[in-house]
Amino acid sequence: MSPLVQRLKVAPPSDFFYSPTTPSTDGLTPIPTGPYFFYGTLSDPSLLSEILDLSKNPELKPAYLVGYRCMMWGQYPALMDAPGMIVKGVVYHVCTQEDGEKLATYETNSYRVEACRIRYFDDKEPSDNLGYTFKFAGNVNDLEEGDFDLTAWLSRIGRETAVDGPMVAKKESASCREQT
Numbered sequence: 428m429s430p431l432v433q434r435l436k437v438a439p440p441s442d443f444f445y446s447p448t449t450p451s452t453d454g455l456t457p458i459p460t461g462p463y464f465f466y467g468t469l470s471d472p473s474l475l476s477e478i479l480d481l482s483k484n485p486e487l488k489p490a491y492l493v494g495y496r497c498m499m500w501g502q503y504p505a506l507m508d509a510p511g512m513i514v515k516g517v518v519y520h521v522c523t524q525e526d527g528e529k530l531a532t533y534e535t536n537s538y539r540v541e542a543c544r545i546r547y548f549d550d551k552e553p554s555d556n557l558g559y560t561f562k563f564a565g566n567v568n569d570l571e572e573g574d575f576d577l578t579a580w581l582s583r584i585g586r587e588t589a590v591d592g593p594m595v596a597k598k599e600s601a602s603c604r605e606q607t
Contacts, residue, residue: 458527462558464492464545466516467504467575469530469561474586475519478533479526487517489548492560499573500537502580505563507570518545518558530561539564 469475472484479485480564496509506514521527531540538561545558563570581587 458524458531458540459542459559460521460524460527462518462556463521463530463543464490464516464518464543464558464560466497466506466514466560467579468580469519469533470517470577471581471586478529480529485519489515490518490545491515491548492543493546495543495562497575498563498570499575500563500565500570502538502583503566504575505538505570506560507563507567518547519557521559530599534561537565564588 465475469478470487471485475481475487481532492506494508494510494512495506495514496512497504497514498507499505521530527540531538540559542564543558543560544555545560546555549552580593
């Protein structure tokens with residue numbers, strides 16, 4: 428693989444594409460609050476804590492979506508529609524529009540907030556929930572087959588993983604007051 432292609436694979440997405448769609452942080456459409464499904468970089472509790480200025484790492488609940496698949500956009504996963512397929516990830520409850528705006532800014536205009544049905548791995552209630560995720564809004568021709576490896580990505584950018592791993596929830600769920 429040429430050095431140029433190698434550099435392109437690790438370059439930040441903002442170097443390549445700006446979505447022609449109106450960004451969700453335009454102030455006209457409020458970012459929804461509620462459960463958010465994360466399947467990529469935001470599934471790391473320490474990164475999520477840093478982005479949202481939380482005093483401690485948040486509790487994330489293992490979950491999955493049906494009807495989607497992940498492809499790779501450079502070094503980042505891109506959620507796409509795919510009937511019958513499953514994407515595993517984690518859920519975090521976004522309590523304020525301000526936190527939603529912070530997440531949308533982190534995700535850039537290359538992803539948009541989309542409603543989805545989140546299903547949980549545990550046997551506790553609720554077993555599923557209506558929520559949101561960030562779906563790829565860029566050019567699908569820029570996507571490649573591949574799998575996102577959070578541990579490898581964290582290592583590449585010089586971060587360590589959480590002690591218990593990025594997809595461990597220590598309690599059923601947390602209210603907004605407990606997370607701030």
